[in-house]
Amino acid sequence: MRHVxxxxxxxxxxxxxxxxDEPGVSEETRQRVLGASQQLNYQLDMAxxxxxxxxxxTLSIGLLLPSVSNPFSGEIHRALEDSxxxxxxxxxxxxxxxxxxxxxxxxxxxxxxxxxxxxxTPIAKSQSYVIPEHSRDLPMxxxxxxxxxxxxxxxxxxxxxGSAMAASHLIxxxxxxxxxxxxRTDIQTARERRRGFIEEVGRAGIxxxxxxxxxxxxxxxxxRRAALQLLTSEDPPTAIFSSQNLVTFGxxxxxxxxxxxxxxxxxxxxxxxxxxxxxxxxxxxxxxxDRIGKLAAERLLARIDGDHGAAQTYVVPSELITxxxxxxxxxx
Amino acid sequence: MRHVxxxxxxxxxxxxxxxxDEPGVSEETRQRVLGASQQLNYQLDMAxxxxxxxxxxTLSIGLLLPSVSNPFSGEIHRALEDSxxxxxxxxxxxxxxxxxxxxxxxxxxxxxxxxxxxxxTPIAKSQSYVIPEHSRDLPMxxxxxxxxxxxxxxxxxxxxxGSAMAASHLIxxxxxxxxxxxxRTDIQTARERRRGFIEEVGRAGIxxxxxxxxxxxxxxxxxRRAALQLLTSEDPPTAIFSSQNLVTFGxxxxxxxxxxxxxxxxxxxxxxxxxxxxxxxxxxxxxxxDRIGKLAAERLLARIDGDHGAAQTYVVPSELITxxxxxxxxxx
DNA sequence: CTGAAAGCGCTAACAA
DNA sequence: TTGTTAGCGCTTTCAG
Numbered sequence: 001m002r003h004v005x006x007x008x009x010x011x012x013x014x015x016x017x018x019x020x021d022e023p024g025v026s027e028e029t030r031q032r033v034l035g036a037s038q039q040l041n042y043q044l045d046m047a048x049x050x051x052x053x054x055x056x057x058t059l060s061i062g063l064l065l066p067s068v069s070n071p072f073s074g075e076i077h078r079a080l081e082d083s084x085x086x087x088x089x090x091x092x093x094x095x096x097x098x099x100x101x102x103x104x105x106x107x108x109x110x111x112x113x114x115x116x117x118x119x120x121t122p123i124a125k126s127q128s129y130v131i132p133e134h135s136r137d138l139p140m141x142x143x144x145x146x147x148x149x150x151x152x153x154x155x156x157x158x159x160x161x162g163s164a165m166a167a168s169h170l171i172x173x174x175x176x177x178x179x180x181x182x183x184r185t186d187i188q189t190a191r192e193r194r195r196g197f198i199e200e201v202g203r204a205g206i207x208x209x210x211x212x213x214x215x216x217x218x219x220x221x222x223x224r225r226a227a228l229q230l231l232t233s234e235d236p237p238t239a240i241f242s243s244q245n246l247v248t249f250g251x252x253x254x255x256x257x258x259x260x261x262x263x264x265x266x267x268x269x270x271x272x273x274x275x276x277x278x279x280x281x282x283x284x285x286x287x288x289x290d291r292i293g294k295l296a297a298e299r300l301l302a303r304i305d306g307d308h309g310a311a312q313t314y315v316v317p318s319e320l321i322t323x324x325x326x327x328x329x330x331x332x
Numbered sequence: 333m334r335h336v337x338x339x340x341x342x343x344x345x346x347x348x349x350x351x352x353d354e355p356g357v358s359e360e361t362r363q364r365v366l367g368a369s370q371q372l373n374y375q376l377d378m379a380x381x382x383x384x385x386x387x388x389x390t391l392s393i394g395l396l397l398p399s400v401s402n403p404f405s406g407e408i409h410r411a412l413e414d415s416x417x418x419x420x421x422x423x424x425x426x427x428x429x430x431x432x433x434x435x436x437x438x439x440x441x442x443x444x445x446x447x448x449x450x451x452x453t454p455i456a457k458s459q460s461y462v463i464p465e466h467s468r469d470l471p472m473x474x475x476x477x478x479x480x481x482x483x484x485x486x487x488x489x490x491x492x493x494g495s496a497m498a499a500s501h502l503i504x505x506x507x508x509x510x511x512x513x514x515x516r517t518d519i520q521t522a523r524e525r526r527r528g529f530i531e532e533v534g535r536a537g538i539x540x541x542x543x544x545x546x547x548x549x550x551x552x553x554x555x556r557r558a559a560l561q562l563l564t565s566e567d568p569p570t571a572i573f574s575s576q577n578l579v580t581f582g583x584x585x586x587x588x589x590x591x592x593x594x595x596x597x598x599x600x601x602x603x604x605x606x607x608x609x610x611x612x613x614x615x616x617x618x619x620x621x622d623r624i625g626k627l628a629a630e631r632l633l634a635r636i637d638g639d640h641g642a643a644q645t646y647v648v649p650s651e652l653i654t655x656x657x658x659x660x661x662x663x664x
Numbered sequence: 665c666t667g668a669a670a671g672c673g674c675t676a677a678c679a680a
Numbered sequence: 681t682t683g684t685t686a687g688c689g690c691t692t693t694c695a696g
Contacts, residue, residue, distance in 0.1 A: 001689060001690070002689080010666080010667085011666060011667040011668075012667080012668090012689095012690085013666075013667055013668080013691080013692095014665090014666060014667075016689095016690070016691065017665095017666090020691090024665060024666080025665070025666085026665065026666095029665080029666085041464045041465075043440065043443050043444050044444055044689095044690085045444065045446060045688095045689055045690070046444045046445050046446075046690095047379040047382065047383065047390065047445065047446055047689090047690090048383055048672090048688070048689035048690045048691090049689075049690050049691065050379065050672090050690090050691095051379065051380055051383070051671095051672045051673065051674090051688095051689080051690065051691085052671070052672045052689090052690055052691040052692065053672090053690085053691060053692090054691085054692080056672085058379065060424070060445070067410060068400070068406055068409045068410050068413060068425070069403070069406040069407045069409065069410035070406070071401070071403055071406065073406075074400055074401040074402070074403070074405075074406045075401045077400045077401065077425070078399060078400050078401035078427060081400060081425075081426065081427060085426075088441070090424050090426070090441060090442075090445065091424065091425065091426070092392070092422050092423065092424055093400070093409075093413075093423065093425050094413065094417075094422070094423070095410060095413060108375065109420070109422060110422075111375050112375050112376055112377065112378045113378050113379065113392070113422065114377060114378075114379055132373045133373075249605075249606065249609075252609060253609070256609065272605070272606075273604070273605060273606075274581065274604075274605075274606055274610075277581075277584060277585070277588065277610065278606075278609065278610075279611050333673060333674070334673085342682075342683085343682060343683040343684075344673095344674085344683080344684090345675080345676095345682075345683060345684080346681085346682060346683075348674070348675065349681095349682090352675085356681060356682080357681070357682085358681065358682090361681080361682085376673090376674085377672095377673055377674070378674095379673085379674090380672075380673035380674045380675090380688090381673075381674050381675065382674090382675095382688090383672095383673080383674065383675085383687090383688045383689065383690090384673090384674055384675040384676070384687070384688045385674085385675060385676085385688090386675085386676075388688085
């Protein structure tokens with residue numbers, strides 16, 4: 001900047017004014033400065049600026065996701081990016097891999113980079129460790145799961161409602177022998193999905209104790225094996241609800257192996273690519289990661305802009321998409 | 333930092349030493365400083381540090397991808413993240429959407445944040461606009477596509493070789509009436525894939541002029557329509573090669589609509605989730621985004637660490653994965 | 665409309 | 681082993 005000022009024959013502050021589009025510079029001076037900066041290939045150093053700038057804004061935020069390679073996370077990331085780009089805010093993204101220790105380490109890493117805000121999918125048992133920062137006014141929005149031990153904004157899917165929708169849809173097709181296949185039980189959303197499903201089953205007058213609940217299925221293969229066992233048991237269910245993508249894939253494989261794809265009904269939580277190309281198409285409760293990301297961005301920006309209202313949880317509705325597998329009737 | 337120093341009753345530089353794990357501090361002093369910093373909930377400001385630090389390292393890099401919501405990009409992102417996390421380097425990711433203007437704007441945005449390096453999928457006609465920075469020693473690695481107008485490291489898939497593999501595989505199954513369905517022709521990888529495919533067809537003694545080449549298929553539906561038209565034409569091909577995921581999906585839909593999935597052979601470039609669950613399973617030329625990401629990270633780190641060797645292009649081999657659709661024989 | 669001086673939080677260089 | 685001083689590139693404040 002010094003060099004540009006020297007070349008343009010002006011004071012350093014004038015260069016700063018021009019580079020930041022501040023008013024109070026004559027058009028002529030402005031052009032001279034612009035010329036000099038181009039000639040020197042000069043580029044403002046944001047980091048140095050934020051050191052002194054009011055509010056210390058770095059125009060960057062941190063985003064903690066289960067994994068940047070997970071399509072659901074990718075969509076959220078993209079929606080956030082789009083909403084924040086308009087304000088010139090860049091996004092640091094990182095993957096948690098369901099590891100509470102990583103969550104803490106990554107939050108610390110982002111704090112050290114002085115991000116203007118944090119959007120995160122909590123995985124640690126409690127988020128109380130960020131209370132100091134949050135009360136020091138670090139904007140923070142939790143997504144997908146609500147935080148524990150701290151009052152902060154959250155944007156979540158209506159997991160229980162969506163799962164209840166799945167149950168009532170299967171029951172409406174005439175099924176009474178249902179089964180629930182679920183994810184790790186230490187994940188809040190998984191528990192919510194089970195609760196919503198089971199409660200709806202009870203509400204329909206079916207004995208909830210008669211519904212097999214197989215949980216802790218952390219990957220495709222464990223889900224596949226659980227489904228195989230269930231389907232070859234003495235009194236197999238005629239309809240299955242799977243609480244998550246990988247579980248759904250596992251169930252689909254089991255059904256295919258048994259040649260039961262067109263006989264046993266299936267509804268999965270979470271939509272996925274090519275679901276409509278399967279045979280039959282897979283009925284799902286679709287989440288809306290794009291809306292989650294957009295809403296999270298809006299809340300974060302509001303907080304960054306000084307909104308000090310009470311913390312709120314925003315719920316994004318899920319949606320039943322019928323494609324065939326969930327509409328298979330029970331056998332006679 | 334001043335406050336911590338005051339509370340611990342030491343000089344500011346001693347605090348700096350402790351926070352950066354530098355040697356030359358007695359264990360006792362160290363503990364006192366650590367105590368004080370915890371009490372004040374102090375956290376080193378990386379940005380301020382890099383202002384003075386030798387080499388001005390910010391411990392962050394920029395990553396420009398087609399879109400962070402695209403699974404292929406997500407895998408690359410993840411591999412990079414994993415390789416760089418060990419060095420405490422954080423990743424800024426951004427989406428280009430095949431927009432050359434965005435490429436330039438985002439590169440500028442990252443330069444303003446003084447990233448230590450850049451990994452990017454080039455889309456602009458030429459990358460000569462970054463020559464000034466690159467020659468000023470900004471580490472830069474191009475992925476997926478080679479840069480134009482600048483000599484810099486690149487990590488790419490062997491697009492032509494992979495496509496040739498697809499051609500020879502189909503020919504080996506007895507097909508002689510092949511067709512090529514491709515992406516936008518302004519994308520380098522798409523042109524390479526066509527070249528590899530067509531050249532191999534010629535090498536096998538088939539008149540390349542007899543092979544329909546349908547290009548500019550930028551999304552699923554345009555690919556679907558192109559395939560429908562092709563397959564319902566007078567002398568339809570018995571085997572199709574699609575140059576990219578979305579094109580493959582479009583072709584799959586067309587085949588399904590015509591009930592020809594088990595009659596017309598298909599090989600697609602790029603692997604995708606559930607490809608093996610389709611009916612028949614879809615044979616693909618799989619790329620290895622994880623290896624691309626890892627290699628790119630290694631090259632970038634080497635450059636950051638001062639490697640000034642000549643720019644090189646690293647080629648990651650693709651792989652033929654047979655699942656059924658590519659092994660369908662031609663009709664009698 | 666313009667510029668000089670101070671200082672953001674930190675690290676390099678040097679001194680004690 | 682520890683501390684002091686200068687200064688990174690910028691923005692703020694305040695004076696012309």
